[in-house]
Amino acid sequence: MVKNRKKLGDLLVEAGTITQTQLDKALTVQKKTGERLGKTLVNLGYITERGIIEVLEFQLGVPLVDLTAASVGSDVAAVIPAALAERYQVLPLKKEGKKLTLAMVDPTNFYAIDDVRMVTGCEVQPVIAAEREIVQAINETYGVRELVEKAASRIRFDDPLASDIQTADDAPAVSIVNSLISQAVKDRASDIHIEPQDKNLRVRFRIDGVLREVVTFPRHTHASLISRVKIMSEMDIAEKRLPQDGRIKVNEAGRDIDIRVSTLPTILGEKAVLRILDKQTVILDINSLGFSADNLNKYRNLYRQPYGMILVSGPTGSGKTTTLYSTLAAVNVPGKNIITVEDPVEYRLDGVNQVQVNPRAGLTFANGLRSILRQDPNIIMVGEVRDTETADIAVRSALTGHLVLSTAHTNDAPGAITRLIDMEIEPFLAASSVLGVVAQRLVRVVCPECKQQYTPAPDSPERLFLGIGPDEPITLHRGVGCLRCGHSGYRGRVAIHEVMPVTPEMHELIIRRASTGELAALARSQGMTTMREDGIAKAMAGLTTVEEVMRVAYSGL
Numbered sequence: 001m002v003k004n005r006k007k008l009g010d011l012l013v014e015a016g017t018i019t020q021t022q023l024d025k026a027l028t029v030q031k032k033t034g035e036r037l038g039k040t041l042v043n044l045g046y047i048t049e050r051g052i053i054e055v056l057e058f059q060l061g062v063p064l065v066d067l068t069a070a071s072v073g074s075d076v077a078a079v080i081p082a083a084l085a086e087r088y089q090v091l092p093l094k095k096e097g098k099k100l101t102l103a104m105v106d107p108t109n110f111y112a113i114d115d116v117r118m119v120t121g122c123e124v125q126p127v128i129a130a131e132r133e134i135v136q137a138i139n140e141t142y143g144v145r146e147l148v149e150k151a152a153s154r155i156r157f158d159d160p161l162a163s164d165i166q167t168a169d170d171a172p173a174v175s176i177v178n179s180l181i182s183q184a185v186k187d188r189a190s191d192i193h194i195e196p197q198d199k200n201l202r203v204r205f206r207i208d209g210v211l212r213e214v215v216t217f218p219r220h221t222h223a224s225l226i227s228r229v230k231i232m233s234e235m236d237i238a239e240k241r242l243p244q245d246g247r248i249k250v251n252e253a254g255r256d257i258d259i260r261v262s263t264l265p266t267i268l269g270e271k272a273v274l275r276i277l278d279k280q281t282v283i284l285d286i287n288s289l290g291f292s293a294d295n296l297n298k299y300r301n302l303y304r305q306p307y308g309m310i311l312v313s314g315p316t317g318s319g320k321t322t323t324l325y326s327t328l329a330a331v332n333v334p335g336k337n338i339i340t341v342e343d344p345v346e347y348r349l350d351g352v353n354q355v356q357v358n359p360r361a362g363l364t365f366a367n368g369l370r371s372i373l374r375q376d377p378n379i380i381m382v383g384e385v386r387d388t389e390t391a392d393i394a395v396r397s398a399l400t401g402h403l404v405l406s407t408a409h410t411n412d413a414p415g416a417i418t419r420l421i422d423m424e425i426e427p428f429l430a431a432s433s434v435l436g437v438v439a440q441r442l443v444r445v446v447c448p449e450c451k452q453q454y455t456p457a458p459d460s461p462e463r464l465f466l467g468i469g470p471d472e473p474i475t476l477h478r479g480v481g482c483l484r485c486g487h488s489g490y491r492g493r494v495a496i497h498e499v500m501p502v503t504p505e506m507h508e509l510i511i512r513r514a515s516t517g518e519l520a521a522l523a524r525s526q527g528m529t530t531m532r533e534d535g536i537a538k539a540m541a542g543l544t545t546v547e548e549v550m551r552v553a554y555s556g557l
Contacts, residue, residue, distance in 0.1 A: 008037055008056075008108045012047065015055045022046045036089075038106055039131070053128055062107045062126055065093070067133035068449040068482040079120045082142035088112035089134050091141065098122050103129040103137070133483070139186055140483045173224040176217075177232065181259070183214070184276055185252045187486070190317075191276065194229065196222050196269040208444045208493050209317065212486065222269055229272045233261035241265055248274070255280050260344065282347050283322055284329040290494035292534060298499040299438060303327050303405075308435035309398035311385070313410040319442050319495050320407040321346055324381055327405060328352055331379060340381040341368035357383070365390040373397060382406040391423045398433040412531070413437040413500035414519035417510055431510035436501040441531055443538070443548040444490035447479035451542070454478060462546040466536060477542035494543060496535040496553060500528050 006014075009023045018026075018041065030040045041047050057064055076092050077085075079100065085091055090112055094101040100122035104112065107126035117124050129137075180203060184192050189205035196202075201217040217225070230237045233246025248259040260275040283289060291299060302310050310327075312320045325347060328338060332351050340349075343357035343365070353375070355368050365382060366389040372380055373393075385391045385406050398404040408416045416437040420430045454477070456462040458470030468474055479489025500523045502510070509519055524530065529537075535549035 006108065008052070008106055011059050011108065012041070012052070012055055015059060017051055017055055018046050036106060049130060053130065056107060056128055060107060062128050065103055065127045065129050067091070067103060067129045067137045068484050077141045079122070080116055081119075082138070084115065084119060085138050085142065088115070089131065089138070090116065091129070091134060091137050092116075092120075093127070095122065099125055101125050101127060103127050103134060105129065105131045105134050137483050139183075140486065173221075173228040176221075177225060177228045180214075181248075181250060181257075181274070181276075182252055184274075185255075185257060185278060188281065188492075189276060192272075192274040194225060194272040194274075196266065196271065198268065201225065207486065208488070208490055209442055210444070210488070212488075226263070226270050226272055229261060229274070230263065233259075235261070235263065240270055258346075277346050279347050282325065284326050284349075286326045286330045289319075289323060289326055290538070291497055291499075292529065292537065295497050295499045295529060295534070298436070298501060299497075302436045302438075302499075302501060303331060303403070305403065305435055307398060307401045307403055309394060309404040309406065309433045310435050311406055311408050311416045311437045313408045313413060313416040313437060313439045314441055315409060317442070318440055319493075320440065321383075323438065323440065323495070324405050324407065325349060328379070328381060331403075336378040337376055338379045338381070339372045339375055339377045340383070341365055341372060342381070342383040366393055369393045369397070373402075377402060379403045379405070384408070385420070385423070388423045388425075391420055391425050395420070395425055395429050395433045399429070404433075408437075410439070412516070412520065413439040413498050413528070414516045414523060415439075417502075417519060418516050421510075421513065427511050427513050431502065431507045434502050436499065438497055438499050439531060440495045440497045441535075441552045442493040442495055443535060443544045443552050444488075445492040445494050445544055446477050446542065447482065447485035447489055447491040449484040449491070450479045450482040450489065451477055452480055456546075461550065465546055465550050476539065476546060478545050478547075489545075490548075494538065496531045496538060496549070498523075498528055498531045498534065 009027065012018045013020055013023055026037060026040045026044055026046065029044065030037050033040065038052050041052070042049055053064055056062055076095050079092050079095060088109060089105045091103045092100055093103050098121070100116070100120055102116060102124050104126045107128055113124045113126065180192055184205050187205055187207055189207050191206040193204040193211065194201065195204070200219050201222045203214050203217070204211045205214050227237055230246070232248045235244045235246045243265065244263045246261045248261060250257050250259065256279065258277040260277065262273045264271045287296070312323050314320050328349060332338060332349070338351070339353040339355065341355045341357060345354045345356045348354070355372070357363055357365060357368060365384070365386060369380070369382060369390060370393060380397060380402050382390065382394055382404065385394055385408055394404050394406055408419050410416045410419050416439070417430060417434060420434070421427055453475050456474065456476060462476060463470060479485060481487035481489050485491040503526060505526070506519060506522055509522060531553045532549065535544070535553045538544050539546045539549050
């Protein structure tokens with residue numbers, strides 16, 4: 001227990017860090033805003049959060065804890081409800097018998113201590129933590145778990161006589177789906193997977209490109225949750241035998257979030273995947289995409305050309321669309337007419353005319369591209385070169401004075417050229433129209449909060465991959481795992497690239513229908529950095545790990 005029962009303001013005045021006048025002013029403001037006194041003092045500029053913590057440590061003898069390196073078990077977190085933790089900004093860290101260690105932003109908040117003591121029946125031992133860390137830890141520790149336990153228990157068991165509409169409108173199903181979306185946005189997830197299993201319903205989030213299991217529901221909740229998702233995305237709730245697609249628009253914490261929904265019938269029931277498109281997370285700055293200085297210079301030389309085609313290649317989820325949008329943002333000036341044809345339009349770009357593909361209405365990539373050419377464009381973006389017809393129109397557009405940007409699904413930059421030829425584009429047209437190709441993948445970034453140096457073992461896969469002998473000195477970095485990164489050791493992603501301009505020598509090879517290997521050999525001889533080499537450079541700089549580069553860019557690069 002904190003022995004000194006003085007309030008925070010009095011302690012700060014006694015320590016000489018603020019004046020009585022400043023305290024009185026802060027108390028007046030606090031009555032109007034309802035914020036904590038400490039936050040009010042910080043907002044008024046009278047003291048820093050660190051200054052408050054130092055006074056509390058010294059005056060009360062309460063230790064400071066680093067929550068980014070802490071791990072809170074679900075059994076410990078369960079001793080107080082999430083609502084109480086959020087109200088007082090407290091988090092239980094450890095329970096030994098009747099003694100509870102409680103992380104607090106303000107350990108002089110005796111109302112909070114008394115309430116926690118009443119709820120838990122434990123003697124409370126406060127420790128101090130930074131507000132940012134407390135808020136993050138509460139989100140990570142509780143998330144949707146408490147809601148799941150309460151709401152899932154109130155969803156009635158599957159009843160073949162109950163209507164789907166009734167089931168989907170049950171308050172527990174509504175609460176759970178809303179909570180899953182809210183938590184996914186907080187966790188920076190790109191996708192939510194709701195998948196029926198033999199004995200339960202599993203929910204996973206894709207965070208930084210990797211799926212993580214978030215929670216499991218009782219099996220009987222499946223019908224209610226899937227039906228609720230279908231209603232939100234305006235699907236046919238009665239159709240359970242065929243795949244369906246839909247969209248949801250939500251506002252989360254003041255941000256407009258667009259969600260693409262896909263359902264798929266499996267042998268265990270329908271699975272739903274929700275793709276989250278958060279406009280505030282898309283990067284529209286070409287300088288922030290992870291291009292090395294050399295690669296960025298090469299790429300700028302490509303997109304600053306008045307006409308020709310630029311292809312961005314890579315598998316699904318490798319950041320191709322982000323690269324294209326960032327490129328459009330870089331060339332978007334009042335003197336240019338920019339038109340896109342996309343499937344779907346993922347993000348709105350000011351000053352750009354964006355067209356949504358609609359195959360049911362007859363608006364395909366090819367038809368859309370033909371119509372665009374009658375709109376006097378300077379720059380055209382085609383979401384993807386999928387077929388011969390689209391490829392042919394795109395190539396001819398590039399040859400007739402338009403800058404054309406598009407994507408292709410190939411393993412590397414040289415492969416995009418051979419893909420065009422495989423689509424029956426004449427080699428001389430491909431060679432003449434394509435300015436260059438950017439191939440990319442996304443690797444996870446080492447979490448800056450728990451980043452540590454290490455020396456790989458003599459027989460480690462890292463040394464083998466890097467071609468470094470067992471006795472050569474080398475220092476690498478990795479994350480040990482913390483609350484900020486969900487104990488994964490990674491937080492965020494960055495692209496690794498290879499940029500291949502089509503040079504006169506390459507032009508000759510393409511006309512001769514040279515293989516991908518021949519094109520790659522020439523590109524490397526002319527200074528192209530492969531994705532593998534770019535990834536290794538980022539790993540050696542401590543931005544990512546060698547394991548990530550091996551996972552993403554190992555095969556044949």
